[in-house]
């Protein structure tokens with residue numbers, strides 16, 4: 001496995017020159033596009049890491065999985081699904097039009113910006129600070145990494161320039177999808193996107209989902225099987241935004257990307273994978289990351305369909 005991963009990184013390294021790092025968040029524009037890393041953890045506690053697997057990057061939209069899990073743990077499923085659908089989208093991850101034109105103002109799914117912002121209020125906590133702490137603490141539990149921290153530069157950069165996300169939140173306030181203080185809610189969203197993680201952290205989260213909620217290292221259940229099923233299904237259909245269909249066809253495993261360049265992928269009952277390469281395609285997905293996952297899926301016959 002170690003040799004296979006080394007080969008896949010070498011074969012796909014040239015792809016890091018394609019695409020662009022996310023530059024709509026000024027601080028992300030500074031990230032080195034040549035970084036490339038992967039980590040695989042399986043449910044038998046084997047771990048394989050290659051390349052820049054230990055380099056930190058911001059989790060960005062991959063945090064949407066943790067927010068969704070916390071909401072599903074803390075609130076009736078029905079209540080959540082009355083406000084946020086679980087349908088794929090053909091629009092970009094920060095689309096405003098889809099909120100107005102499609103689906104009666106409901107965000108299409110929790111894996112795009114509008115849906116993630118609307119999911120946060122369902123997480124337990126009397127204040128937004130408490131809701132943030134709940135999600136951040138659970139991120140630490142899922143990764144098994146209590147030292148996770150926020151990248152303050154990226155957080156400030158997102159908070160200063162996140163006008164598209166503000167537009168989404170205020171639009172949803174106007175239609176009653178969210179209520180309360182939109183700025184406080186957005187602040188939770190920006191902070192969650194700015195958490196520093198590595199490929200190892202993503203693989204550790206992924207293997208918990210692969211193992212249907214039981215941490216392989218401790219044998220402790222931290223998420224119900226039912227919630228793991230829902231989350232993996234929504235990752236499969238919505239995890240790469242409006243490129244989820246292509247990814248399902250070519251890679252065939254549940255995954256979630258972020259504009260920091262990370263992708264978490266889950267092979268049910270087998271392994272969690274974290275891959276990182278910051279150069280993105282026009283949909284906001286890591287080009288080399290997707291290709292390495294496609295090759296790995298092909299090599300090991302990982303397709304779930």
Ligand SMILES: NC(=O)CC[C@H](N)C(=O)O
Pocket residue numbers: 060061062093094113158165193257258259260284
């Ligand atoms: N696709 C992403 O990773 C988007 C997250 C980013 N923080 C944003 O709100 O735009």
